[in-house]
Amino acid sequence: MKQRRYPPAPAQVYLFATCLVDMFVPQAGLDAVRLLEREGLTVHFPRGQSCCGQPAYSSGNPEQARAVALAQLDLFAEPWPVIVPSGSCAGMMRHHWPQLFAQDPVAGPKAALLAERVYELSEFLLHVLKVRFDVSGVAGQPPETVVLHTSCAARREMGTRDHGVALVDALPGVTRTEHQRESECCGFGGTFSLKHPDISGAMVQDKIASACATGCDRLVSADCGCLLNIGHAARHQGAPLPVEHIASFLWRRTGGAAKEQA
Structure with missing residues (x-):
């Protein structure tokens, strides 16, 4: 790239x-x-x-x-x-x-x-923007362990994983862990999941199992298609894997959500 x-x-x-x-x-x-x-x-x-x-x-x-x-x-x-x-x-x-x-x-x-x-x-x-999130006033948030997921196109065309890693690793109270199938496709692939549902379903099951094996609190991604696919499959399986878009995760972990509620 x-x-x-x-x-x-x-x-x-x-x-x-x-x-x-x-x-x-x-x-x-x-x-x-x-x-x-x-x-x-x-x-x-x-x-x-x-x-x-x-x-x-x-x-x-x-x-x-x-x-x-x-x-x-x-x-x-x-x-x-x-x-x-x-x-x-x-x-x-x-x-x-x-x-x-x-x-x-x-x-x-x-x-x-x-x-x-x-x-x-x-x-x-x-x-x-070279953001340096001001988290000096953020208190009361429990520590979280997360895994990142990057769509195949985003990883290879935009290098999105590297950007997400840097931002997440800069957050206090957040531990990023990796799992064995992190670099694999989640099975969504846009219309691929519609044309090949059995293959897609098997791929997302592998992804969820690998992420859950880390004991993480949630999966974070910058790609909504993957989030919808993984999140829906996890709920269908009863797997303990909440998902969150990285924008919402960053906003929440840097105190934005708390300020909205105040």
Whole structure:
């Protein structure tokens, strides 16, 4: 993966929430906004946004993926960073949108310029904002042991695991542990879980068993598709494995949730 050069911290950013956050895990999107606003940024949310096009793209339908992605290109007109609380969606936008529009003289340059402004949330917090969470006033939170899960695309295209490791390891009272199947796919794979449910089910069972064997308190991830898959399967099995998006985890462990309740 090519080393990326990071700009100075901006004053304004866009949030591309992803369709899964919008429809299934809105709290993760809200907590992502809170993390960014706490660092002094103004967060803009273009209401016309929908999907990055990854489901169609990974299913071998580039024309449909182009149509979905094209509807997003003009929503982020200002030269602000586009923050995505999903490593796989960020990877789609940064690495595959320019390829989708490579032959389009109008949309191609737009996609290429936009791709350079796309950041996964953890990456942006760590390398652009260089966050140092103030936890001096955080008290009363019990210690937690967590395992991280990174989607296959996020791990390989955006290096999201490294960003998550650095942020989680900086939190007092939090112990990150690794398990034997951490680098394996959870079985979601977008439409893969629909086309091959038996294989997908076996993969997520292995993932859950391996994570639970560590005795962790919860599984944390920056990818909502994986969280939905692992969390639902764990509940179905009766496995003691709560799941939480990294935005919500960071917000909660740095006192944000307590301040909301006060």
